[in-house]
Amino acid sequence: MTDARGGSAVDRGWTWDPTLYAGSAAHYAVGRVPYPPQVVTALVGALGLDGTGTLLDVGCGPGSLTLPMAPHVARAIGVDADADMLAEAEDLARRWGVANTEWVRLRAEDLPAGLPRVDVVTFAQSFHWTDRPRVAAAVRGLLLPGGALVHVHATTHRGLDASEDAGQPLPHPRPPWPAVTDLVRRYLGPRPRAGRSVLPDTAGGDEEAVYRAAGFTGPQRLVVPGPVVVRSAEEVLAAVHSLSGAAPHLFGDRLGAFDADLRRLLAGASDDGRFSERLRDVVLDVWR
Template identity: 60%
Template sequence: MDPSLYAGSAAYYTRGRVAYPAALADALAAELDLDGSGRLLDVGCGPGSLTLLLAGHFEQAIGIDADAGMLAEAARAAVPNCRWLHLRAEQLPAGLGEFRLVTFAQSFHWLDRPRVAAKVRGMLEPGGACVHIHATTHQGIDEGAGPSYAAIADLVRAYLGPVRRAGQGTLPNGTLGGETEIYRAAGFTGPQRIRVPGRVVVREPDDIVASVFSLSSSAPHLFGDRLASFEADLRKLLGGRVFSERTHDVSVDVWRL
């Protein structure tokens, strides 16, 4: 885990990322018979986007993240049954005990995946489950009604270069895939796939700017002393418009013991 991956992004994350829909929590509650008992562990929780959505279905919800800024944002919600721990996933189990549900929401690809999958399997109580969320929340489907995400990507490349940035390094081939094999090698069975349909949302220029700065590939620190210039060019590109766009579907893989 490169600690600079999301340096400076935490303040933009909640506004820049479209919230997970309530239908996602409803679908998980129905599938897993969540009844307010047991404990939730959200690994790589960021500012608590998923943790806070699910917390009401558990006695206790714990979110862990390697970025202290993200945890500070999560703590602003002041939800009584939530705990936020500055902890790398590779440090698990860290004496945290057993959980009814462990979740990874847009975080698994940053981790030592075989190691973490094996660790969280050992932290599940009998009948527990691990849930992997596949989602794109920083931008909607480019259908012409929303901003031109291709143009935004071109602008980012003009400032940061042609190869995708990620903290102190680069990701020329994008993030890693192959999660199915990793979960099965760790001893999980499944997955069962749940799909939550996208919806139409309205987004203002401030939302789009925040979404760009919420990404590891365009985190504020990467622009150095050109940050203000980039933001000015981005806002010029957006033209002060308010956009209506459809979000991507959310896909959920449920893995069981």
């Protein structure tokens, strides 16, 4: 979940706890739109990947970026604090026949934690949850000479609002995201939830200053246009539960009622249960 207000959750006084994404792993794998293939193509070219070297994906979730990048390195290591996310990643790796991956349960703040030095480190929608100065410094020490850090700016749970989208008309209705947000608030309250607490309202800094303070130079910026995707109602429901602010455990014994209300809302927004939306561009910042 990208923090739209800038900075990081930690910058704003929030404290991590292990329930942050509790119950979300299976929903994440279904509800988040895969990164476009052009993301991998762009990174392979910019980083000169040739099937050698080691990649470390920090906050890997169910391997959303680790798995498509793995064929281009000798060894891909995904680390995440959520055991269910790693189990999902391991299952997907097995199903996809990706044999050069390793999955380590680890908070980013505990790096290097005995991991080897690596050629590439990636943060794909994860850096904002960390103690960024501490983690950036640790990653700097993990990189081999000539290595690179890649910060992926993306929003994969939903697309552009109608007011933001100047592209061609879509083949199906957009998911009714404003109404979905209102429904979540009806059940969970107006403050965004995150684990056992809520996110404070004050803003933080920006990651560019953090990376520079840790000794990185750059960035080299690559932009991959967001595609138009078609999604089912169940994929939209999964996208909602893939968010920390709507993780299944937050609803307690009202989860069934919420899901029923959400399905009714989605059924009323599309006659055939299909939705279209244009995703935001994926921006890749390569730091050296």
